[in-house]
Amino acid sequence: MPSPFPGMNPYLESRHWSSLHSQLIAEIARQLAPKLRPKYLVFSEERLVVETLDAEEFSRMATIPDVSIVSQSSSEDATSASVSVPPLRMSTIMPERVPHVSIEIRDREHRELVTAIEVLSPTNKRGEGRKEYLARRDRILMTTAHLVEIDLLRAGQRVPMDRPLPSTPYFVFLGRAELRPLCEVWPIALDSPLPPIPIPLLPGDADVALDLQLALTTINDLLGYDLAVDYTRPPEIPLDAEQEAWANERLRLVGLRK
Numbered sequence: 001m002p003s004p005f006p007g008m009n010p011y012l013e014s015r016h017w018s019s020l021h022s023q024l025i026a027e028i029a030r031q032l033a034p035k036l037r038p039k040y041l042v043f044s045e046e047r048l049v050v051e052t053l054d055a056e057e058f059s060r061m062a063t064i065p066d067v068s069i070v071s072q073s074s075s076e077d078a079t080s081a082s083v084s085v086p087p088l089r090m091s092t093i094m095p096e097r098v099p100h101v102s103i104e105i106r107d108r109e110h111r112e113l114v115t116a117i118e119v120l121s122p123t124n125k126r127g128e129g130r131k132e133y134l135a136r137r138d139r140i141l142m143t144t145a146h147l148v149e150i151d152l153l154r155a156g157q158r159v160p161m162d163r164p165l166p167s168t169p170y171f172v173f174l175g176r177a178e179l180r181p182l183c184e185v186w187p188i189a190l191d192s193p194l195p196p197i198p199i200p201l202l203p204g205d206a207d208v209a210l211d212l213q214l215a216l217t218t219i220n221d222l223l224g225y226d227l228a229v230d231y232t233r234p235p236e237i238p239l240d241a242e243q244e245a246w247a248n249e250r251l252r253l254v255g256l257r258k
Contacts, residue, residue, distance in 0.1 A: 050095050
C-alpha cells in the first residue's frame with residue numbers, strides 16, 4: 001500500500017527509523033550511481049557512534065524492567081558474618097554503539113571526497129552523538145567537499161545556523177564549498193512532497209538531481225511499512241495541534257481512520 005502522506009511519513013520517525021535510514025541511504029546511492037559514472041564513485045560509509053540515552057528515552061526503549069524487587073533473608077537465616085542483601089536491582093543507563101551510514105561521492109581518479117550526503121538520525125541530534133556529528137560536520141566544512149544534510153526528523157536539535165529556521169518539520173541543507181558560510185535550505189512542510197535537490201560535484205561539472213521523494217516512495221512500496229504501522233493511533237513522536245488535525249483528516253480520506 002502506498003504511503004498515506006505525500007511526503008515524509010511521521011509514523012516512521014521512531015521505532016521504524018533504523019530500517020528506514022539504512023534503506024533510504026541505499027536507495028539514494030542506487031539512484032545517484034548511474035548518473036555519476038564514470039567520473040565519480042558512490043560509497044556508503046558506516047561508522048559507530050557512542051550514544052547515552054537520557055532517562056526518559058531509556059525507560060521507553062528498555063526491554064528489561066527498570067526496577068526489580070529482591071526478597072531479603074529473614075533474621076533467623078542471617079548470621080553476624082553475612083553481607084547485606086540489596087533490596088533493589090535497578091538498570092543503569094549504559095552507553096551504546098549505534099551504527100550510522102552516510103554517502104560519500106569521490107572522484108574516481110584521486111579518491112578525493114567531493115560530496116558527503118548525511119541522512120540525520122536521532123543519534124546525530126542529541127547528546128554525545130550530536131557532539132560527534134558536529135565535529136565530523138566541522139571537519140567536512142573545513143575542506144573543499146560539499147555537504148548535503150537531509151533532516152526528516154522533527155525531534156532533536158537542528159544543525160547550527162546563524163538565525164532561527166522556519167517552523168517546518170523537515171529540512172534539507174546544502175553547503176556548497178564555494179559558497180560557505182552560506183547554506184541553501186529547503187524547509188519541507190508535512191503536507192508537501194520531498195523536493196528534488198541538486199547534488200554538486202567538482203568545478204566544471206553540472207549538478208545531478210536527487211529525487212528524494214522517489215527514493216522514499218520506492219523503499220516504502222518495496223518494504224511494506226504499511227503492514228508495520230498502526231494508523232489508528234497517533235505517531236510515537238507527537239505532532240503539534242495543526243499537524244495532527246491535518247494528519248487525522250488525511251488518514252480519514254484514505255480510509256485508515258474512521
